[in-house]
Amino acid sequence: MNDEHIRARFETLMLPLMNDAYNLARWLMRNSQDAEDMVQESYFRAFKFFGSFREGTNARAWLLRIVRNTCYTALAGDERKGREVPLEEELNEIQDASPLPPVILSRKATIEAVRAAIAELDTDFREAIVLRELEGLSYKEISEVTDVPIGTVMSRLSRGRDQLALLLSDRKKNDQL
Amino acid sequence: MNCQECRDYIDPYFDSELDTGDAIRVGQHLRDCLVCRERLQSREALKSLLGDPQLKFEIPETLREKLVSRFRPPAASLKERFERKYIARRIFVPLALAAGITLLFGLVFLNKNGRFELLNAPSLVDEVVAGHVRSMLATHLLDVPSTDQHTVKPWFDGKLKFAPPVRDLADHGFRLIGGRLDYLNGQEVAAVVYQKNKHIINLFLWPAQSNGNGSPRSFSRNGYNVIHWNRDGFDWWAVSDVSATDLAAFEGLQRQ
Numbered sequence: 001m002n003d004e005h006i007r008a009r010f011e012t013l014m015l016p017l018m019n020d021a022y023n024l025a026r027w028l029m030r031n032s033q034d035a036e037d038m039v040q041e042s043y044f045r046a047f048k049f050f051g052s053f054r055e056g057t058n059a060r061a062w063l064l065r066i067v068r069n070t071c072y073t074a075l076a077g078d079e080r081k082g083r084e085v086p087l088e089e090e091l092n093e094i095q096d097a098s099p100l101p102p103v104i105l106s107r108k109a110t111i112e113a114v115r116a117a118i119a120e121l122d123t124d125f126r127e128a129i130v131l132r133e134l135e136g137l138s139y140k141e142i143s144e145v146t147d148v149p150i151g152t153v154m155s156r157l158s159r160g161r162d163q164l165a166l167l168l169s170d171r172k173k174n175d176q177l
Numbered sequence: 178m179n180c181q182e183c184r185d186y187i188d189p190y191f192d193s194e195l196d197t198g199d200a201i202r203v204g205q206h207l208r209d210c211l212v213c214r215e216r217l218q219s220r221e222a223l224k225s226l227l228g229d230p231q232l233k234f235e236i237p238e239t240l241r242e243k244l245v246s247r248f249r250p251p252a253a254s255l256k257e258r259f260e261r262k263y264i265a266r267r268i269f270v271p272l273a274l275a276a277g278i279t280l281l282f283g284l285v286f287l288n289k290n291g292r293f294e295l296l297n298a299p300s301l302v303d304e305v306v307a308g309h310v311r312s313m314l315a316t317h318l319l320d321v322p323s324t325d326q327h328t329v330k331p332w333f334d335g336k337l338k339f340a341p342p343v344r345d346l347a348d349h350g351f352r353l354i355g356g357r358l359d360y361l362n363g364q365e366v367a368a369v370v371y372q373k374n375k376h377i378i379n380l381f382l383w384p385a386q387s388n389g390n391g392s393p394r395s396f397s398r399n400g401y402n403v404i405h406w407n408r409d410g411f412d413w414w415a416v417s418d419v420s421a422t423d424l425a426a427f428e429g430l431q432r433q
Contacts, residue, residue, distance in 0.1 A: 011249050012306070012399045016313035018244055022236035036240050043244055059400050060418075107229070114226050132192070133227040136375025139194045158188040165223055 010050050013059045014043070020060060020135055021067045027130045028071040030119060038074060042067040061137070061144040068127070068145055117167040125160030132157055178206040183213045191220045245314065301362060301414075302396045302403050308361050309379045309401060309416040312368065318377065319355035319370055329356045333367050341367035341382040342409065346430050351378065361414075371427070378417040378427060385412045393428050395421060404428050 021042055026035035046066050053062060118129060131137045131145060142153045178186075183206045189195045190203040207214050312318050321332040330343040336358060345353040350373055357368040361381055371378040385407050393406035402424045403416045415427055 007248070009399055012310050012401075015245060015248060016310055018241055018314075019233070019236050022240070023233045026234040032234075032237070035234070036237065039236070039240060040244070043248065047248065055400075107231075110226070111229060111231050114229070114232060118232075129227075133224070134233050139189070139192070154185075154189055154194075157192075158185075161188065161220065161223055165219055168223070168226065 006050060010047060013053075014046055014050075014063055017060055017063050021063060023134060024064055024067050024127075024130060025071055027118070027126060027134075028068065028123070029075070034074070038067065038071050042070045045070060058141060058144065060135075061141040064131070064135070064137075064145045065147070113171050114168065117164055117171065120167055121160055121163055124156050125163055128153060128156040129160045129164065178202045180206075180210060180213055183207070183210065184216070187213065187216055187220065191217060191224075302398060302405075304361055305381060305403055305405075305414045305416050306398045306401050308359055308368070308381060309377075312357065312359070312370075312379055313377065318357065320357045322355040324353050324355075326353060329353065329369065332356055337365060337367055339367075339384050339411075341369065341411070343369050344431070346371065346427070349426075349430050350374075351427055351430065362412075373417070373419050373423060373427070376417055376419045378415055378419060378424070380431070381414040381416070382411050385410055393425075395425070397421065406432075408432065 018039070022035060022039050025038040025042070026032060029035045029038055042063070046063055049066070053059075118126060121129060127146060128142060131142045137145065139150050139153045139157075142157075143150045146153070148156075183203055186195060186199060186203050190200060193200075195203065207217060321329055323329050323332075324345065324347070326343045326345045330340070333341055333343075333356060343353070343356065347353065351371045352373075354370050354372045354377075356370060359366050359368040359381065362383065364383055366381050366383040369380040369382065371380065387407075393404050396403040396405070401416055401418055402421045403414065404421075404424050404427075405415075406413050406428060413428075413431065415424055415431075417424055417427075419427075
């Protein structure tokens with residue numbers, strides 16, 4: 001396969017997954033600037049390793065695995081350096097086009113509350129929840145991306161959902177939902 | 178099955194990840210056990226909160242553009258490369274053209290049914306896949322976002338010379354999410370967009386040149402599945418990254 005073919009195949013298979021890559025990176029890095037850097041780096045790495053991509057491989061799982069590894073490598077480096085990871089106000093992330101009708105306002109408030117609850121989850125649970133609920137991956141795909149057996153995926157999702165339900169019911173009690 | 182086992186299985190049951198035997202056993206336990214049923218209900222409540230597509234973070238436009246321009250060769254350079262490649266063969270181009278025209282005339286003359294499906298099918302598959310990919314890359318997948326077939330169908334009226342069939346298949350797991358105009362096979366076509374779980378299905382439609390035998394043909398390109406059939410005077414092309422099985426089911430539902 002020549003260079004042009006590889007490039008065309010990369011474009012067809014990998015570029016449509018930009019949003020998924022960004023979403024995962026954003027949830028793992030917990031701020032948009034780092035997420036952007038990670039997505040760029042992930043795409044460069046994906047392009048470099050694309051020669052090893054075989055027809056029939058699940059493209060989404062393949063790319064998200066690279067994104068995840070790139071993020072964790074960076075996070076581990078930050079930890080060693082003791083760098084504070086900037087956390088953004090989730091509020092700024094949703095476009096504010098006021099005045100909004102009350103129905104949309106309440107939807108916006110719900111989204112903020114749910115996002116805040118997901119952000120509070122332990123990393124293992126958070127990534128399982130994001131991959132399942134926001135990315136719609138199967139257990140097998142999650143197991144490929146996160147490099148753990150399907151049984152572990154199952155228990156992480158289960159415990160993650162328990163944690164999330166608890167966090168959200170606390171918010172409900174405080175009238176935030 | 179006891180409650181502890183049911184607890185372990187409730188998430189894969191909820192996510193349709195259990196094999197049939199276990200799913201039946203969980204179902205039986207749920208029928209008899211209020212506590213476990215409540216657990217399932219709390220999962221459903223959570224799912225409805227997590228189902229909002231806006232929960233996902235959207236990639237910033239600047240980054241999207243940066244990646245597209247980095248990994249997609251700009252149109253100009255493609256053109257240059259094309260020209261470089263063919264400039265040496267300048268003499269052969271008129272010859273090839275002449276041969277092509279002769280061949281075309283020959284085919285028109287010989288082709289009694291006026292059918293060219295076999296000739297254009299392979300490149301059209303690529304074009305349809307490219308159309309799908311383009312719709313996923315562009316910022317607007319939909320010109321008319323609506324889950325209501327009675328909104329989507331009239332929207333096409335007046336924009337196209339034909340009225341494409343639009344039906345909602347949400348009951349079968351294929352949710353109608355809207356429609357879009359697209360350009361394929363040298364004409365304006367209707368793109369009716371469906372969603373299966375998180376996967377997008379583009380259904381491209383245009384008036385058929387001829388009546389085919391109606392039996393669907395499946396293709397696979399770069400991880401995308403394509404299925405084509407000809408029915409009710411339309412050429413139908415469904416393309417998606419859902420499994421071939423799901424896409425075949427989709428085709429079956431469209432036929433009903």
